[in-house]
Amino acid sequence: MASMVVIGLGLAAAGFAGRQALRVAPQVATKMNEILKTMSSETESIMSGKRYYKGGFDPTMTKKEASLILDVSANAPKNKIKEAHKRIMLINHPDKGGSPYIAAKINEAKDLLDNK
Missing domain, CATH: 1.10.287.110 (DnaJ domain)
Structure with a gap:
């Protein structure tokens, strides 16, 4: 009998956690899209050479x-x-x-x- 109560409470907790996850999912997806856009723009600027100096070292440093x-x-x-x-x-x-x-x-x- 006690094990059935524990199993029931576990299922209820899993249900509430799943419900909360489904409620928060759209907000998380929006945030992830924003982060990915930011990361892709940073990657593009790195790849295009806007952020880093291209070239070797001079013989005498200036x-x-x-x-x-x-x-x-x-x-x-x-x-x-x-x-x-x-x-x-x-x-x-x-x-x-x-x-x-x-x-x-x-x-x-x-x-x-x-x-x-």
């Missing part, structure tokens, strides 16, 4: 190239340069699977912009 690497302005304050360097190095550090060459270029960019 302030323009250093600012492109760190994604800061050429005359950014030192704290902005330090924050940008830390953020980019966390992603590209050789201990985390990044390239030692890229890490060296990131450090060179920081040094160049720090010594204005």
